[in-house]
Amino acid sequence: xxxxxxxxxxxxxxxxxxxxxxxxxxxxxxxxxxxxxxxxxxxxxxxxxxxxxxxxxxxxxxxxxxxxxxxxxxxxxxxxxxxxxxxxxxxxxxxxxxxxxxxxxxxxxxxxxxxxxxxxxxxxxxxxxxxxxxxxxxxxxxxxxxxxxxxxxxxxxxxxxxxxxxxxxxxxxxxxxxxxxxxxxxxxxxxxxxxxxxxxxxxxxxxxxxxxxxxxxxxxxxxxxxxxxxxxxxxxxxxxxxxxxxxxxxxxxxxxxxxxxxxxxxxxxxxxxxxxxxxxxxxxxxxxx
Numbered sequence: 001x002x003x004x005x006x007x008x009x010x011x012x013x014x015x016x017x018x019x020x021x022x023x024x025x026x027x028x029x030x031x032x033x034x035x036x037x038x039x040x041x042x043x044x045x046x047x048x049x050x051x052x053x054x055x056x057x058x059x060x061x062x063x064x065x066x067x068x069x070x071x072x073x074x075x076x077x078x079x080x081x082x083x084x085x086x087x088x089x090x091x092x093x094x095x096x097x098x099x100x101x102x103x104x105x106x107x108x109x110x111x112x113x114x115x116x117x118x119x120x121x122x123x124x125x126x127x128x129x130x131x132x133x134x135x136x137x138x139x140x141x142x143x144x145x146x147x148x149x150x151x152x153x154x155x156x157x158x159x160x161x162x163x164x165x166x167x168x169x170x171x172x173x174x175x176x177x178x179x180x181x182x183x184x185x186x187x188x189x190x191x192x193x194x195x196x197x198x199x200x201x202x203x204x205x206x207x208x209x210x211x212x213x214x215x216x217x218x219x220x221x222x223x224x225x226x227x228x229x230x231x232x233x234x235x236x237x238x239x240x241x242x243x244x245x246x247x248x249x250x251x252x253x254x255x256x257x258x259x260x261x262x263x264x265x266x267x268x269x270x271x272x273x274x275x276x277x278x279x280x281x282x283x284x285x286x287x288x289x
Contacts, residue, residue, distance in 0.1 A: 032281055036274040037074045041067055075265035080272040085250040087276055088224035091231070094148075094244035096155045117156065118193075118212065119244070121149035122204055122222040122230060123165020126174045134180035141223060141247055146178055148246035149221040150187050159219075161187070164195040164204045173197075201226070202287040205233040214238040223247040225275055229283045236287055 033039055048063030073079060125139035135143065146163075153161045161182065165174035172180075173196035182192055195211070198204040208218065217240045222230050224245035234241040249272060 032278055035281070036277055037070070038270050038274055041070055041074065041270075044070065072265065074270045074273055075267060077263060077266070077269060080269035080276075081250055083276045084225060084272045087228065087279060088245070088248050088250055090228045091224070091243035091245050093246075094152055094155075094219065094242070116217060117159045118162050118208075118216065118218040119149050119153045119159055120162045120164060120204075120208060120218050120220055121145050121178060122201065122220065122226070123163075123174045123178075123198070124223065126165075126167050126170070126177050128167070128170035128172070128177075134177055134184050137177050138174075138181055142174070142178065143181070144247040145221050145223070146181055146185075148244060150182060150185065152219055152221060152244045153187070153190065160191060160193060162193045162195065162208070162218075164198055164207070166197055166199050201230055201233055205230075205237045205239065205287070208234070209237045209239055215240055218242070219244050221246060225249065225279055229279050232283055233287050 044063050044067040048060045048067060051057070051060035051063060122145065124141040124145055126137050126142060127139075128137060138146065149161060149163075153159050163175040163178035163182070165178075167174040167177065170177070173194065175194040175196045179192045179194055193211075195204060195207045198207045209216065212218075215238065218234065219242045220227065220230050220234060221244045224247060227243050227245040231241050231243055
């Protein structure tokens with residue numbers, strides 16, 4: 001029991017130091033790093049190995065057993081697929097219906113109200129290599145978002161495509177790299193605006209409202225798991241957003257028969273749980289910029 005009290009006091013001391021010396025966004029990042037499932041596994045296994053080193057074998061076996069149970073819970077598909085599926089189903093895929101027609105459940109927009117509309121592709125990561133074409137510099141997630149942004153922009157006349165996000169380790173911002181990738185994919189007949197300074201979703205929302213004003217109508221293009229938070233942030237800053245989710249991780253193919261490999265543990269499910277926790281924690285705390 002005494003050891004538990006010592007651990008609690010240590011955690012409280014670390015949190016105090018972090019909150020005193022780091023901005024709130026950095027503190028929240030540290031907090032998430034401690035709470036995410038992959039951290040649980042690492043901490044439990046490291047503690048178990050350390051107990052083995054100091055010859056506390058019984059406690060070490062308990063820690064390793066707890067780590068094994070957690071690993072099975074986190075890597076087996078049942079819980080990760082359910083939680084990620086619930087998060088990704090918050091908004092349906094984007095589609096357009098003609099004015100006067102009844103909108104189906106998946107319809108997000110009516111063509112009758114397409115004036116002063118922006119399609120904003122949120123940032124998801126990039127790299128830089130001067131020998132590679134623009135499309136090869138974007139992360140796979142960013143390429144999926146860009147493809148969806150182009151698809152949505154093609155559905156409606158007189159819309160403006162906007163790319164976003166900074167990139168510290170490149171002479172060009174992520175927004176500019178995404179714009180160049182769009183041009184290389186054939187999107188050459190319409191203007192593309194760029195938001196080159198934002199580093200987070202919160203900053204992207206603020207930059208968009210600073211540039212286009214309160215009540216601006218925008219179709220947000222981002223990953224389905226990220227859409228709930230993005231919509232909340234843009235609404236909080238005064239925009240009038242519509243959702244165009246993409247990059248769905250959980251897919252249901254009714255034509256493919258069940259395979260036993262689908263029920264095996266996979267490390268990607270831990271990534272899904274990490275992302276699920278991050279999105280809920282960030283949505284709960286609200287904009288931090």
